[in-house]
Amino acid sequence: MKVLVTDPLSEEGVKVFQESPDIEVDVVTDLTPEELKGIIGDYHALVIRSTTRVTAEIIEGAHNLKVIGRAGTGLDNVDIPAVSKKGIVVMNTPGGNTITAAEHTIGMIMALSRNIPQATASLKQGKWEKGKFQGWELFNKTLGIIGVGRIGRLVAERAKGMKMKVIAYDPYIKPDTIERLDVEPVSFDELLQRSDYITIHAPRTDETANMINRETIARMKRGAMLINCARGGIVNENDLYDALESGHLSGAALDVFSKEPPGKTKLMSLPNFICTPHLGASTKEAQDKVATDVAKQIVAYLLYGSVENAVNVPGISPELITTLRPYAILAERMGSLQTQLADSAILEVQINYSGTVTDYDMSPLTTAMLKGLLTPILKDEVNFVNAPLIATERGIKVVESKTKTSEDFSSLIKLTVKTSDTENIVSGTIFGNKLIRILRINKFYLEAIPEGHNLLITNLDRPGVIGRITSTLGRYEVNISRMQVGEEKDKEQNVIFLATNVSVNDEILEELRNLDDVFSVRRVEL
Numbered sequence: 001m002k003v004l005v006t007d008p009l010s011e012e013g014v015k016v017f018q019e020s021p022d023i024e025v026d027v028v029t030d031l032t033p034e035e036l037k038g039i040i041g042d043y044h045a046l047v048i049r050s051t052t053r054v055t056a057e058i059i060e061g062a063h064n065l066k067v068i069g070r071a072g073t074g075l076d077n078v079d080i081p082a083v084s085k086k087g088i089v090v091m092n093t094p095g096g097n098t099i100t101a102a103e104h105t106i107g108m109i110m111a112l113s114r115n116i117p118q119a120t121a122s123l124k125q126g127k128w129e130k131g132k133f134q135g136w137e138l139f140n141k142t143l144g145i146i147g148v149g150r151i152g153r154l155v156a157e158r159a160k161g162m163k164m165k166v167i168a169y170d171p172y173i174k175p176d177t178i179e180r181l182d183v184e185p186v187s188f189d190e191l192l193q194r195s196d197y198i199t200i201h202a203p204r205t206d207e208t209a210n211m212i213n214r215e216t217i218a219r220m221k222r223g224a225m226l227i228n229c230a231r232g233g234i235v236n237e238n239d240l241y242d243a244l245e246s247g248h249l250s251g252a253a254l255d256v257f258s259k260e261p262p263g264k265t266k267l268m269s270l271p272n273f274i275c276t277p278h279l280g281a282s283t284k285e286a287q288d289k290v291a292t293d294v295a296k297q298i299v300a301y302l303l304y305g306s307v308e309n310a311v312n313v314p315g316i317s318p319e320l321i322t323t324l325r326p327y328a329i330l331a332e333r334m335g336s337l338q339t340q341l342a343d344s345a346i347l348e349v350q351i352n353y354s355g356t357v358t359d360y361d362m363s364p365l366t367t368a369m370l371k372g373l374l375t376p377i378l379k380d381e382v383n384f385v386n387a388p389l390i391a392t393e394r395g396i397k398v399v400e401s402k403t404k405t406s407e408d409f410s411s412l413i414k415l416t417v418k419t420s421d422t423e424n425i426v427s428g429t430i431f432g433n434k435l436i437r438i439l440r441i442n443k444f445y446l447e448a449i450p451e452g453h454n455l456l457i458t459n460l461d462r463p464g465v466i467g468r469i470t471s472t473l474g475r476y477e478v479n480i481s482r483m484q485v486g487e488e489k490d491k492e493q494n495v496i497f498l499a500t501n502v503s504v505n506d507e508i509l510e511e512l513r514n515l516d517d518v519f520s521v522r523r524v525e526l
């Protein structure tokens with residue numbers, strides 16, 4: 001079996017391959033896409049970090065490729081749908097760099113507070129500017145953490161060691177779980193208003209993209225400092241520039257950028273801005289860990305077929321994969337739909353399987369559902385292996401039940417999700433052997449294909465409403481590829497599940513919400 005490593009990988013990881021029987025490893029970095037496309041056909045496994053781009057075009061010729069392993073977490077550089085279509089397993093190693101990323105954040109907070117990078121540069125120019133670089137103490141200051149997952153929690157612990165007051169905003173974690181970390185849970189608005197330092201530890205999602213912008217920065221304390229060691233694009237860099245230039249913020253530290261590498265942007269010219277080139281995970285320890293983890297996972301898959309930390313395949317035995325895969329996809333999409341319907345923290349998930357599907361072990365399907373449920377919140381951090389554990393850590397109660405018979409369909413999956421303020425029900429089935437359908441969303445019954453970019457609209461069942469919706473979309477050149485209408489007769493309400501060629505932007509959503517007789521409009525990405 002041949003393994004190709006195309007991004008710099010720690011020696012420890014390469015050694016795992018070299019010491020494995022029947023594995024041959026080649027490390028070839030700095031390949032152009034054409035060069036990679038030319039040689040990929042010879043290999044059974046590909047190991048990458050964040051540089052190699054794995055596109056549909058590159059894997060066209062990857063006839064022997066069985067697995068792609070990412071040493072690290074982020075998979076923005078891999079076209080997962082295209083790779084999955086070819087049956088290639090994609091694995092990552094979330095968590096291997098948690099301590100390192102938390103320590104980098106603390107380093108940034110300290111460097112920012114005491115002007116360490118600027119003072120170093122000045123001294124190296126032969127200057128002695130003691131007065132210019134007076135800083136601030138961290139003692140008794142308030143640190144606001146956005147996202148208290150793995151890294152956010154470690155940052156909180158370390159900041160408390162420096163006697164900072166720590167407050168946190170994470171709408172997907174129950175307030176009492178945050179309190180147990182000895183951190184005060186607050187709303188986003190309160191975090192903005194009270195924090196002396198704000199640090200981001202949430203993934204980039206639809207919700208967090210551009211979360212720190214002109215309007216949210218304006219709500220921050222004058223003189224506050226901002227740190228982002230999570231993902232680029234969460235902070236609007238133009239708006240940050242204006243806030244630093246005007247003095248509304250006294251400093252900012254970025255490890256991640258909307259475009260990487262960012263080049264010499266105007267932010268770089270500001271004395272109160274410091275930065276590092278995505279070094280959050282760059283320590284010897286973290287790189288050894290993610291490299292050995294990914295290498296061991298790949299060897300285990302190539303030699304023994306065992307799947308660990310896969311982002312695109314549930315752990316179903318090869319004999320059952322054809323039968324159960326459509327149900328796993330259905331369960332995953334139902335989970336994702338449920339999270340996109342929820343407006344507050346998920347407390348409990350009840351999953352009921354009925355009909356012939358109950359002849360099999362349901363646990364991979366429940367795992368797939370949990371992965372779907374957590375992915376809109378955690379992105380690449382969640383996979384088919386860690387999803388149940390993460391759900392438990394987040395205090396989500398999971399109740400699984402089976403009913404041997406299913407009234408109208410050979411098999412049915414019903415998923416009820418309770419949040420702090422509501423309960424949503426979604427059910428779905430498989431038509432034939434593999435046609436995935438959503439049959440129910442709360443009180444509405446329909447037959448929707450859960451795939452791609454969608455809008456979920458509720459409206460008054462009255463002539464003309466659908467026309468207004470479609471012509472609004474048409475005006476913005478959004479093409480409708482499918483439309484399913486479900487009705488609730490006694491309330492004269494409809495639900496419309498509408499598939500579009502692109503993800504509909506916030507401006508269009510707002511316009512749709514303002515149409516007469518339209519009650520609600522949600523974007524649903526599946």
Ligand code: NAD
Nearest residue numbers: 101147148149150151170172201202203229230280281381
């Ligand atoms: P995690 O999944 O353990 O935690 C992320 C937390 O963000 C979760 O608790 C989630 O509920 C929360 N969250 C999601 N949406 C939110 C929102 N709208 N508002 C507030 N909170 C929200 O992830 P982690 O391992 O702690 O990593 C955090 C981020 O850091 C990820 O984006 C990860 O990719 C990034 N990271 C960067 C580096 C680096 O090199 N700079 C290294 C490691 C991780």
Ligand code: MLT
Nearest residue numbers: 049050071072073074281
């Ligand atoms: C990750 O996704 O693991 C981190 O951002 C670090 C990296 O890109 O390696």
